[in-house]
Amino acid sequence: MSAQLQFRDVTLGYDRHPAVHHLSGDVATGALLAVVGPNGAGKSTLFRGLVGILKPLAGSILTGGIAARDIAYLPQSADIDRSFPISVFDFVGTGLWRQTGFFGGVGKEARASVAQALAAVGLSGFENRGIGTLSGGQMQRMLFARVLLQDARLIVLDEPFNAIDTKTSADLMALVEQWHEEKRTVLAALHDMDLVRAHFPETLLLARGKVAWGATAEVLTAENLAEARRMCEAFDDSATACAVDTDASKAA
Amino acid sequence: MIYDALIAPFIEFEFMRRALAAVVALSLGAAPIGVFLMLRRMSLVGDAMAHAILPGAAVGFLLSGLNLFAMTAGGLIAGFAVALLAGLVARNTDLKEDASLATFYLASLALGVTIVSVKGTNIDLLHVLFGNILAMDDQTLLVVAFNATLTLIVLAVIYRPLVIESVDPLFLRTVSRAGALAHLTFLALVVVNLVNGFQALGTLLAVGLMILPAGTARFWSRELTGMISIAVASAIISGYAGLVLSFQTRIPSGPAIILVSAGLYVVSILFGNVRGVVRQLFPAPHLEA
Numbered sequence: 001m002s003a004q005l006q007f008r009d010v011t012l013g014y015d016r017h018p019a020v021h022h023l024s025g026d027v028a029t030g031a032l033l034a035v036v037g038p039n040g041a042g043k044s045t046l047f048r049g050l051v052g053i054l055k056p057l058a059g060s061i062l063t064g065g066i067a068a069r070d071i072a073y074l075p076q077s078a079d080i081d082r083s084f085p086i087s088v089f090d091f092v093g094t095g096l097w098r099q100t101g102f103f104g105g106v107g108k109e110a111r112a113s114v115a116q117a118l119a120a121v122g123l124s125g126f127e128n129r130g131i132g133t134l135s136g137g138q139m140q141r142m143l144f145a146r147v148l149l150q151d152a153r154l155i156v157l158d159e160p161f162n163a164i165d166t167k168t169s170a171d172l173m174a175l176v177e178q179w180h181e182e183k184r185t186v187l188a189a190l191h192d193m194d195l196v197r198a199h200f201p202e203t204l205l206l207a208r209g210k211v212a213w214g215a216t217a218e219v220l221t222a223e224n225l226a227e228a229r230r231m232c233e234a235f236d237d238s239a240t241a242c243a244v245d246t247d248a249s250k251a252a
Numbered sequence: 253m254i255y256d257a258l259i260a261p262f263i264e265f266e267f268m269r270r271a272l273a274a275v276v277a278l279s280l281g282a283a284p285i286g287v288f289l290m291l292r293r294m295s296l297v298g299d300a301m302a303h304a305i306l307p308g309a310a311v312g313f314l315l316s317g318l319n320l321f322a323m324t325a326g327g328l329i330a331g332f333a334v335a336l337l338a339g340l341v342a343r344n345t346d347l348k349e350d351a352s353l354a355t356f357y358l359a360s361l362a363l364g365v366t367i368v369s370v371k372g373t374n375i376d377l378l379h380v381l382f383g384n385i386l387a388m389d390d391q392t393l394l395v396v397a398f399n400a401t402l403t404l405i406v407l408a409v410i411y412r413p414l415v416i417e418s419v420d421p422l423f424l425r426t427v428s429r430a431g432a433l434a435h436l437t438f439l440a441l442v443v444v445n446l447v448n449g450f451q452a453l454g455t456l457l458a459v460g461l462m463i464l465p466a467g468t469a470r471f472w473s474r475e476l477t478g479m480i481s482i483a484v485a486s487a488i489i490s491g492y493a494g495l496v497l498s499f500q501t502r503i504p505s506g507p508a509i510i511l512v513s514a515g516l517y518v519v520s521i522l523f524g525n526v527r528g529v530v531r532q533l534f535p536a537p538h539l540e541a
Contacts, residue, residue: 051426073426084291084419084474094416096428102412130474131419150427 003064004029004154010059011242012042012049018057019045021209022244023104029064032176034190034200034216036071037228041206043189047158050187058242063154066209069093072152074143075152075158076189077096089127095149122171132155138166139250146170155179156187161195162227173199191222207231257510258424261499266275268495270388274396274452275491275509278461281400282445285464285467287476288438292418295466297353298459301439304334304357304445306455307364309447324395327455331443334360339381339436379481383454385495385505392451403441410434415476452508459488460510471524477492486516 003026012020020042027033048054051073058140073096093106098238100106115164117126121141124135129165134142140160147155157176161169177199179186190196196203196216201217205211206229211221262268289298308330312322334356339357340348367399407414413434416424424431441463449458469482494509503511522529 053422070426071426073423075422079422080420081291081418085473085479086415086419091419094420094423097416097424100412101428102409102430171355221437243417 003027004031004034004066005064008060008062008064010044010049011057011176012054012150013057014045016057017239018242020049020206021205021210023048023210024059025210025213027185027187028179029185031185031187032180032200033185033204034196034203035187035206036190036193036196037211037219039232041228041231042208043159043206046206047073047075047187047189048157049098051156052141061093066154070152071156072147072155074147074158074160079136080083080131080139082134084131084140086131087127088118088123088131089114090131091131092142092145092149095146098150099154111128113149114145117148118142119173120148121145137164140164140172141168144175148175155184155186157186159189159191161190161192169195192218193225196220256379257500258496261496267386267388268499270393271385271490271495271505273386274388274393275495276464276488277393277397277400278449278452279465279484279487279491280401282449282458283469283487284444284463284480285438285441286466287405287480287483288414289417289442289462290466290470291479292474294349295463297350298446298462300353300357300443301331301335301442302455302459304360305443305446305450306351307360307367309450309455310364311367321395323450326535327447327450328443331362332440332448335439335443336436338457339439343435367486382457382504383450383452383506385452385509386498387514390452396448396451399444403445403448406437406441410437414438418447433456453509456505457510460513461490464510464513464517465490468513468520468524471520471528475527489511490516 005027007023007025008154009024011018011022019040021213023046035046049056049077050063052068052073061162093110095117095185096106096110096114098102099110115127116126118127121144123138123141123145126138131142144160147157160172160176164172173195176186176188188200190200197220200216202214203211203216205219205224205228206230211228211231212221212224243248262272286298289295305327308326308328309323309329310326312324313324315326316322334353338349338353338356341347343351345352347355351520392522403429410430410433413424413428413430417431417434445460445462446455449461452458453461465487466479468486469479472482473479490513491509494512497503498505498508501508520528523526523531525531
């Protein structure tokens, strides 16, 4: 199957300090890829680069002609103002942005699809509730409903099951599997190794750089996980310029 | 008696009718802007912008005397410059919007004072500072109405991205570039409405007709459309009652309007049905589920 995403020696980070260092690899169209690694491994940073809100310090990420609006991204700590007076229905409806844009009407069909998305995540009856009244699990269900509505070819989920009870995460995991069956490409950052082993055929073990990438059973070995834990978490203030990049520029 | 106090002034005097028309137009434009300022936690941004446009208006006054167009143009230029620069710096650096705006409006204020003092005229800026809604001529009234109309049309255009940007900015950033556009256009609308208000209320009080009605509305509605409607209604009521108060007493019109608006706000804090003080002191019994 053709590659949908190509990481080309990409380095991502903040203030010149890399959080993801020289990562290369391809993600096939329709892949269901778990991205695992300890805190500070660069999972969120990788996703931020992928969806285009963080520019790479070096290298590139090719998205194979997928436009930004064809990517659905669920960040780890959604920067949502929960005190804003907006109903669950309207909030989920923003997932239709691709169709509606600035002025597009929200007709009967669109309303029905919002209602369907809410039903799919088990939030029927919550349409008129303000988003500020939702519990953590209901909030996550609502965010999944919006992703559902975005109807995106590439879906990026950053730790979607954090602080969520088992029932909710099982329900939401069923949606992820449904997306996989629909041949959408799904990337998810996760900490629950049992969940990864049970549902994700492919895994990238990240610890700033790639520790292992391939079939989940081969990636999640005791040795690989131990190596990932040894990664250097904090950045070094007195670090010098990266030798790989310096050598490359000398060669050029 | 009631007729004499509340209605007769507007029937007898043309300047009162003009003032009423002006305050209705101002309310229609400024109150919805105020609701978004409040919800975006930018209430004090309106205040800072009011300071930022003052030097522009002063320069306009210096160049062509008490000419509303010159002063409006000066205010708009100063306001837009500050809003745009502050917005751009906040979006592209680590500086937050409030800090960025504070630096630019202070620079703008200092620049304005410098220009005025170098020119060395002892000008009467009281008019600009506190306004006089009772001195509205036809031309000014038309400008005020035009700006209010423009505000409502532009707000309708950017409404959707503005709402999404307010509630979930990261989402909008990943699906569209409209966020930055909506934000900067919104700041421009803030400037237009401040300038619009300064003939009637003065630069410093113009922001009052944005923020106070918005604050009032927060205590009466939990949803956006309701808040905007209540804010507009509360601004119009304040305008009308303020004009009557000013006519019957010796209180200047601008402060009278804002004081009435502040009164409505206090009443709302006490008796509002959305977390008002009384409501919290005597809560209804809790529900089954």
